[in-house]
Amino acid sequence: MSTTSSGEKISFTKVCGVLALCLLILFVIGLIAGNASAIETRFHSPRETNTFPLRYMDEVPEATKIQLESDLERFFSMTGSNPSPLYKQIFKAMNRKASQKWFFSRVSDVGQNLCTSDSAVACVLSAWDNYIFLSPNYTKFDHPAVARIMVLFHEARHTESGNGFWPHATCPKNYVDENGNPMKSIWTGAPLASEKACDLDEFGSYGIATILLLNIAYHCDNCSAEDRREAEIYGRDQLRRITWKPAADRIRADLGI
Numbered sequence: 001m002s003t004t005s006s007g008e009k010i011s012f013t014k015v016c017g018v019l020a021l022c023l024l025i026l027f028v029i030g031l032i033a034g035n036a037s038a039i040e041t042r043f044h045s046p047r048e049t050n051t052f053p054l055r056y057m058d059e060v061p062e063a064t065k066i067q068l069e070s071d072l073e074r075f076f077s078m079t080g081s082n083p084s085p086l087y088k089q090i091f092k093a094m095n096r097k098a099s100q101k102w103f104f105s106r107v108s109d110v111g112q113n114l115c116t117s118d119s120a121v122a123c124v125l126s127a128w129d130n131y132i133f134l135s136p137n138y139t140k141f142d143h144p145a146v147a148r149i150m151v152l153f154h155e156a157r158h159t160e161s162g163n164g165f166w167p168h169a170t171c172p173k174n175y176v177d178e179n180g181n182p183m184k185s186i187w188t189g190a191p192l193a194s195e196k197a198c199d200l201d202e203f204g205s206y207g208i209a210t211i212l213l214l215n216i217a218y219h220c221d222n223c224s225a226e227d228r229r230e231a232e233i234y235g236r237d238q239l240r241r242i243t244w245k246p247a248a249d250r251i252r253a254d255l256g257i
């Protein structure tokens with residue numbers, strides 16, 4: 001009897017203990033879920049407000065979102081029936097389907113303001129998979145749409161973790177253009193000598209942006225004369241960032257320039 005009573009007491013205590021533990025676990029799960037949901041709410045606007053499959057951190061100003069999506073649409077609408085061999089190798093084709101597939105398979109999320117350098121226009125951070133971060137410089141300067149397209153595809157290339165994020169090479173100490181003038185960023189005017197702002201390869205971020213721009217300039221079927229002209233200016237500028245001559249020569253040969 002006393003054993004039974006004791007057994008009943010023990011099992012009652014056990015039940016209470018298990019119940020309390022369950023409640024505690026549920027409480028902790030609730031906290032984590034609530035917190036995750038809060039983070040999700042803080043960082044992302046609803047998808048249905050966007051034209052494209054992109055999510056935005058809340059810090060991204062509405063004007064930047066509109067500018068970004070307008071720039072992407074501008075490029076996605078460009079078609080070229082005969083892009084250069086390097087363009088085909090990298091982007092497959094110059095049409096909406098191929099361009100969207102290339103970009104959105106690399107970029108799903110957009111943030112703002114986390115770039116470390118004041119002169120940066122945009123950046124990626126290796127801990128944030130498939131994010132690109134735009135700095136205020138993205139909309140601050142009066143650059144043409146093709147220049148912003150250049151930046152977006154440059155950064156999209158940097159999201160490729162399987163390729164080590166295509167790190168930049170250091171620009172030469174004595175880094176000058178064909179006329180002997182010191183090379184400066186076409187975006188911010190910042191001097192580039194000895195900066196990590198060059199490529200040695202035609203397949204890095206500067207290389208693929210150069211190939212993209214010069215294909216807009218020379219192989220786009222439906223681009224305006226203005227877009228072609230600006231793409232040529234920015235494309236030839238970016239070509240100077242390929243500081244290993246054999247790689248730069250391969251791009252020139254690819255485009256017949």
Ligand SMILES: [Zn+2]
Pocket residue numbers: 154158168205
């Ligand atoms: Zn870069």
